[in-house]
Amino acid sequence: MRKCINLEDQPGFQSIYAPQMQQAIDRGLLGHSGNPKNIDWGYNLPKPIEVPVIRNQPAIPKETPVTPVINPNLPNPVVMGRDPYWDSLWNRYGTEAARIIINKFPSPLIVKGSQYSGSHNSYEGPWSQLKTPFGYGGKDIQTFFHEYGHALDNIIGKATGSIERDTEDGGTRHEGRMETSLGLFGPMEADGFKTGLVFDDSFYWEFIEKNGVVLTDRGRKIPAGLKRGEVENQMKPGDHWRAMKQIVEDAKTNLTRIKNTKNPDPVKVRRMGDELKKLQTLIDLHHVRHTKVAEIITALEKIEQEMDKTMPDFREVGGGDMIGSFTDILAALTGDEVMDKQLVDPIPNGDIGMHGSHGFGYYTQRKESSQGGVIRFSHNARNHSAMYGRRAEIWAELFQFWAQTGGTTQNKQMYEYAKQLFPEMTKYLEEALADATTVKLEGPYYEKYGKM
Numbered sequence: 001m002r003k004c005i006n007l008e009d010q011p012g013f014q015s016i017y018a019p020q021m022q023q024a025i026d027r028g029l030l031g032h033s034g035n036p037k038n039i040d041w042g043y044n045l046p047k048p049i050e051v052p053v054i055r056n057q058p059a060i061p062k063e064t065p066v067t068p069v070i071n072p073n074l075p076n077p078v079v080m081g082r083d084p085y086w087d088s089l090w091n092r093y094g095t096e097a098a099r100i101i102i103n104k105f106p107s108p109l110i111v112k113g114s115q116y117s118g119s120h121n122s123y124e125g126p127w128s129q130l131k132t133p134f135g136y137g138g139k140d141i142q143t144f145f146h147e148y149g150h151a152l153d154n155i156i157g158k159a160t161g162s163i164e165r166d167t168e169d170g171g172t173r174h175e176g177r178m179e180t181s182l183g184l185f186g187p188m189e190a191d192g193f194k195t196g197l198v199f200d201d202s203f204y205w206e207f208i209e210k211n212g213v214v215l216t217d218r219g220r221k222i223p224a225g226l227k228r229g230e231v232e233n234q235m236k237p238g239d240h241w242r243a244m245k246q247i248v249e250d251a252k253t254n255l256t257r258i259k260n261t262k263n264p265d266p267v268k269v270r271r272m273g274d275e276l277k278k279l280q281t282l283i284d285l286h287h288v289r290h291t292k293v294a295e296i297i298t299a300l301e302k303i304e305q306e307m308d309k310t311m312p313d314f315r316e317v318g319g320g321d322m323i324g325s326f327t328d329i330l331a332a333l334t335g336d337e338v339m340d341k342q343l344v345d346p347i348p349n350g351d352i353g354m355h356g357s358h359g360f361g362y363y364t365q366r367k368e369s370s371q372g373g374v375i376r377f378s379h380n381a382r383n384h385s386a387m388y389g390r391r392a393e394i395w396a397e398l399f400q401f402w403a404q405t406g407g408t409t410q411n412k413q414m415y416e417y418a419k420q421l422f423p424e425m426t427k428y429l430e431e432a433l434a435d436a437t438t439v440k441l442e443g444p445y446y447e448k449y450g451k452m
């Protein structure tokens with residue numbers, strides 16, 4: 001069907017990937033449900049454009065959605081066999097290419113939710129279950145398209161008898177599960193390195209493993225000898241950056257101390273000088289990356305403003321709910337490290353979470369922010385699960401942009417910008433979806449459950 005990318009072969013991700021059982025990963029994601037402060041897809045800021053922060057965001061009044069009559073000449077109209085309202089969203093706001101894929105594959109179950117709902121569960125139903133806002137204007141479209149992207153990520157592999165998996169779990173139940181986005185890792189790395197949003201930070205973890213680190217002003221100490229996963233489990237929001245700054249200072253102290261001994265060992269002096277240089281290079285990369293993020297956010301705000309000005313149906317299609325999906329891609333690529341840095345040393349327009357992201361700890365093994373007084377680990381400290389979140393969310397965010405027509409003016413500016421910034425990731429998405437339109441539906445799972 002397509003080329004399989006093995007994570008272990010990806011140098012940049014190698015250091016942060018450890019294959020583990022994939023079971024319950026989606027349940028882990030689903031674990032975000034229930035608490036309205038802790039939303040699945042729901043970004044910190046779903047962002048209607050007139051309101052700057054979520055805390056003051058008024059609830060969108062719920063309306064009973066009207067299911068319009070669809071133009072009988074529309075090619076490939078979607079008929080999912082669910083509430084026709086969902087069909088109408090695709091038929092009015094989805095591209096023909098998207099409609100063809102949706103019609104070809106089995107449809108997920110769809111649960112009607114509140115304005116902040118938005119989740120996908122690959123274990124429910126034979127073909128996924130979505131929960132998505134019902135009656136909340138443009139949010140209905142944007143969240144539904146996003147969640148449907150997750151569903152297709154799951155359904156395409158399962159309905160084609162594919163057995164590609166990013167897991168060592170041999171259970172047949174998982175064959176083909178959430179596999180389409182698996183191929184994103186290589187493109188994430190390629191686009192990430194090129195934009196500076198991803199870089200090799202293995203020395204950061206090596207240094208902490210060797211020396212430990214005291215998180216200044218926090219009274220907390222991460223002892224030497226811990227592996228990356230164990231170190232991350234002790235980090236709260238902001239700590240990744242605090243530790244970055246601290247270990248540069250520590251390396252300076254180490255070098256000074258060794259130089260000031262009576263007969264400095266030249267080998268040690270050179271080694272510690274090298275360590276300091278490596279860390280200084282790393283901290284520079286963080287600064288460059290944060291500046292790049294600020295640039296991107298500025299560009300996104302400009303795009304959103306233009307869309308608002310030029311699209312008569314900007315609100316209807318949920319134009320104001322797109323920027324948060326884009327910044328979530330930045331959060332996924334940077335593993336929340338830019339958010340950590342912004343929390344401690346903010347720069348203008350450098351705040352990914354202000355527009356939208358999954359929040360601290362979703363894309364890493366590090367701790368989340370306090371939510372309702374409870375601080376917990378996302379992913380139960382499983383790196384595999386964190387990396388799964390990154391590629392699965394990027395897939396769904398890009399699919400969301402790709403799948404929509406852009407309203408009456410066919411405004412595809414968000415997707416065009418994504419293509420420009422992330423040529424490899426968008427190329428992969430488009431190729432995988434093109435493959436999906438021609439691949440044969442087959443295999444024991446498809447034979448068993450068919451089109452339900």
Ligand SMILES: [Zn+2]
Pocket residue numbers: 041146150392393396
């Ligand atoms: Zn999602």
